[in-house]
Amino acid sequence: MTRPSGAKTPPxxxxxxxxxxxxxxxxxxxxxxxxxDGKVDHVVVNEPGGPAVATLQNARERELHRDLxxxxxxxxxxxWTYRGNLVTWSDQMYALHQRDPALGPPTLKESFALxxxxxxxxxxxxxxxxxxxxxxxxxxLETAGKDSRWCHMKAEPIHSPTEGLTGLRGTAQDMTVSRKxxxxxxxxxxxxxxxxxxxxxxxxxxxxxxxxAHDLNNPLTPILIELAVMAQEAGADVRRxxxxxxxHRNSKRLQVLIQDMLISSRLQSGRMTLKYASxxxxxxxxxxxxxxxxxxxxxxxxxxxxxxxCMVDMDEERMGQVVYNLLSNGIKYTPPGGxxxxxxSATKDKLRIDMTDSGLGMTPPQLERLFQPFVRLHENVPGxxxxxxxxxxxxxxxxxxxxxxxxxxxxxxxxxxTFNVELPLRRPT
Amino acid sequence: MAIKRPNxxxxxxxxxxxxxxxxxxxxxxxxxxxxxxxxTGRSALALQNLQAICDELLAGRYTIEVVDLLKHPELASxxxxxxxxxxxxxxxxxxxxxLGDLSDRSRVxxxxxxxxxxx
Numbered sequence: 001m002t003r004p005s006g007a008k009t010p011p012x013x014x015x016x017x018x019x020x021x022x023x024x025x026x027x028x029x030x031x032x033x034x035x036x037d038g039k040v041d042h043v044v045v046n047e048p049g050g051p052a053v054a055t056l057q058n059a060r061e062r063e064l065h066r067d068l069x070x071x072x073x074x075x076x077x078x079x080w081t082y083r084g085n086l087v088t089w090s091d092q093m094y095a096l097h098q099r100d101p102a103l104g105p106p107t108l109k110e111s112f113a114l115x116x117x118x119x120x121x122x123x124x125x126x127x128x129x130x131x132x133x134x135x136x137x138x139x140x141l142e143t144a145g146k147d148s149r150w151c152h153m154k155a156e157p158i159h160s161p162t163e164g165l166t167g168l169r170g171t172a173q174d175m176t177v178s179r180k181x182x183x184x185x186x187x188x189x190x191x192x193x194x195x196x197x198x199x200x201x202x203x204x205x206x207x208x209x210x211x212x213a214h215d216l217n218n219p220l221t222p223i224l225i226e227l228a229v230m231a232q233e234a235g236a237d238v239r240r241x242x243x244x245x246x247x248h249r250n251s252k253r254l255q256v257l258i259q260d261m262l263i264s265s266r267l268q269s270g271r272m273t274l275k276y277a278s279x280x281x282x283x284x285x286x287x288x289x290x291x292x293x294x295x296x297x298x299x300x301x302x303x304x305x306x307x308x309x310c311m312v313d314m315d316e317e318r319m320g321q322v323v324y325n326l327l328s329n330g331i332k333y334t335p336p337g338g339x340x341x342x343x344x345s346a347t348k349d350k351l352r353i354d355m356t357d358s359g360l361g362m363t364p365p366q367l368e369r370l371f372q373p374f375v376r377l378h379e380n381v382p383g384x385x386x387x388x389x390x391x392x393x394x395x396x397x398x399x400x401x402x403x404x405x406x407x408x409x410x411x412x413x414x415x416x417x418t419f420n421v422e423l424p425l426r427r428p429t
Numbered sequence: 430m431a432i433k434r435p436n437x438x439x440x441x442x443x444x445x446x447x448x449x450x451x452x453x454x455x456x457x458x459x460x461x462x463x464x465x466x467x468x469t470g471r472s473a474l475a476l477q478n479l480q481a482i483c484d485e486l487l488a489g490r491y492t493i494e495v496v497d498l499l500k501h502p503e504l505a506s507x508x509x510x511x512x513x514x515x516x517x518x519x520x521x522x523x524x525x526x527x528l529g530d531l532s533d534r535s536r537v538x539x540x541x542x543x544x545x546x547x548x
Binding site for chain 1: 472510512526
């Protein structure tokens, strides 16, 4: 209503102001309409530091942008461009490289440094080649840093109709999870093969030891028989008797060593078969102690047995071997004037043998190695070098084959030691 | 502003006087200023559309000055630019402002007085 009248009146201050306001209103309305209709995509806003340009996004664009961002996060797929010396990154690229989005995208040079040395070189070469030839590329790359990730990168050139090749755009697919799973699968496969190979080697070794021990043992029997015949024939010839005795003693020793090898190889390969029967453990101990009495007397060791009858399921020969071995050790390592006490006790399902000597004793580290093969703790004791170092290893194997256990204790060097054997009374099923 | 208003008030009768093609405005030398933000999206489109229209109707009689407000936001105050892209016709007078990417050809021609007017 005021405008037509304002237009007719001659120019004056008031209508001029009105028309200015009117024009501004019309312009503002047109601007708002343009924004609403999506005709413009940027607006100038007044920031404290001066005017600045802000990007407008309409609701549909915002929605599409959000969908795209979420899809990229779900697929762990980042997108990037390189154009006019500028790198742009989608949000997922920041996630892949664990880079703070506030830093913005890196420069091209910086982006190479985000990868391990080898990957960076390959990427740089591929990018340079792509920028020269206009050909895309595909690479598997490893990121730098201790928590490294793998990504599959694809790139293609950006062509503009007027300027030709203007840059590159591409994707980076995070492959870390599948890559790790694959590596783990390969590792397990390798371990499986390796375990099989080692098992095979171990079996081969056991087979060889077993066969060797057998073949070494066989010729010894006729030698020993022949020696017995020769001893009879020699009669009173002292010199010949002495040499026959030497031969006999060494052949016997050889036989013992071979037997040790044979048994330990059987124990290792788990091919030890026990001939179970019910026996009196007390009788076994009495017999063993009796046969060592002369040796003990020679070494001035007082040997004492405290036992009562106790029936137990066992392979008598093998358990006899265990007891002989322990007694022999006990006497060997007890200095003259010492004692070796053997004690047998039984509960309703277990038998226990304790052999306590007043001998050399052992340190805790020595105790730990005691039952390992080829271990000799007291090299400087006379007679110690005679064995193979398999004695206690075989004892342990035989006792465990019976379902029992063996262990030793010592208050310390020079204070004697105790060997304990525990066996189930009934054959374990 | 005081000068422009009489111009605007006079312009409605003008089409009636210049009834025959080409339009009155089309014969003059034109100068435009296009305010853009970068060289993408509607800004790029606006420049393409403007050039196409000028080449067709004002061949050889126009100048286009492109102002990138991303680079020089302070220049927005010169023509009181709020939305981008905005085309400003600086000559012939009066100033005209057209918002958007100029893809609606007939509206642009009306806005710039370049339409062949029919009686």
